Amino acid sequence: MIRPGARAWGAPQSRDMHGIIFNQLRGYALERLGEKGWETLLRQAGLPLRVYLAFQSYPDEEAEALVLAASKLTGMPVRALLEDFGESIAPSMMKIYRASIHPGWTILDVVINVERIHERVRRDSNVAQPRLECRRIDASSVHVTYSSPRKLCGMGIGFARGLARELGQRVEVHEHQCMYKGAPHCEFLVKQVA
Numbered sequence: 141m142i143r144p145g146a147r148a149w150g151a152p153q154s155r156d157m158h159g160i161i162f163n164q165l166r167g168y169a170l171e172r173l174g175e176k177g178w179e180t181l182l183r184q185a186g187l188p189l190r191v192y193l194a195f196q197s198y199p200d201e202e203a204e205a206l207v208l209a210a211s212k213l214t215g216m217p218v219r220a221l222l223e224d225f226g227e228s229i230a231p232s233m234m235k236i237y238r239a240s241i242h243p244g245w246t247i248l249d250v251v252i253n254v255e256r257i258h259e260r261v262r263r264d265s266n267v268a269q270p271r272l273e274c275r276r277i278d279a280s281s282v283h284v285t286y287s288s289p290r291k292l293c294g295m296g297i298g299f300a301r302g303l304a305r306e307l308g309q310r311v312e313v314h315e316h317q318c319m320y321k322g323a324p325h326c327e328f329l330v331k332q333v334a
Contacts, residue, residue, distance in 0.1 A: 155199075155200040155289070155290075156197035156198060156199060156200065157197065157198055157199070157200050157202075157203040157290075158195075158197055159192050159193050159194045159195060159196040159197060159198060160194045160195070160233075160236070161203060162192030162198055162202075162203065162206075163192055163194050164225070164229040164232065164233070165181075165203070165206050165207075165210070165225070166178045166192070167228075167229070167232065168210070168225050168228055168229065169181040169210065171228065172210075172214060172224075173210075173213060173214070180213065181206055181209050181210055181213065182206075182209075184209035184212060184213055185202075185205035185206045185208070185209035186205060187202060187205060187206070200290065207221065207222070207225075210225075218294075219294045219320060220294070221294075222292060222293075222294030222295040222298065223294040223295070223297055223298035223301075224298060225295055225298060226294065226295035226296060226297065226298025226299035226300075226301075226302060227298035227299065227301050227302035227305075228298075228302060229299065229302065230299055230301075230302025230303040230305070230306050231302070231306050233299070233303075234303060234306050237257055240253075240256065240257045241253075241257070245307075246307070246309060246332060247300065247303055247304040247307055247309045247311055247330070247332055248276065248280070248281075248282050248330065248332050250303060250307075251274050251282045251284065251300060251330050252274050252275075252276055252282055254272055254274060255272050255274065269288075270286055270287065270288035270290070270292070270296075271285075271286070271287040271288065271325075272284065272285070272286055273285040277329070280331055280332045280333075281329055281330065281331045281332070282329070282330045283327065283328075283329055284296070284326075284327065284328050284329070284330060285325055285326070285327050286325060286326040286327075286328075287319070287324070287325035287326070291319045291320060291326075293315075293318060293319065293320075293326040293328070297313045297315065297328060300313055300330050301313060304332070309332060310332070310333045310334075311330050311331060311332055311333065312330075312331045312333055313328055313329070313330050313331075314328060314329045314331065315327070315328040316328060316329065
């Protein structure tokens, strides 16, 4: 259970997280923790056994409790866990939002258009989305600026890696600054490699 005042990613109280993230956390728990992983994760987080519906929204505090519990159960630091989680959900998220991704797009095309894809997510819910600015630096690189009270930059970095793999491509992600280290926003470079 979250201690009062303890924040895993700095999210302010009373924000909501998209239910699809909870669904993906369930799959991640089953994959990483085994057949009873979801029940174990809920119990460790101090949450009741429940079903999270994909297109509903749920309190950030519950997502945060699940991330903290997963960190404890796996022994992974929160940031590393978020990267691993982001990478692991790429295939299923690709299936869900395939209609927003043009055939033939590279990983860099997807990154450049991520805000357009987020528009679809916004239409599906009323949850707060991160502020993302993506601009192409050259033929093989995109610079990303990310800002959100949730500080889920690790999930985005992992997601870029997992999505590249799902597309049969490779990327390197180099972080230049991070909110976890006191920066006002995160900046990273997504570079497609041969």
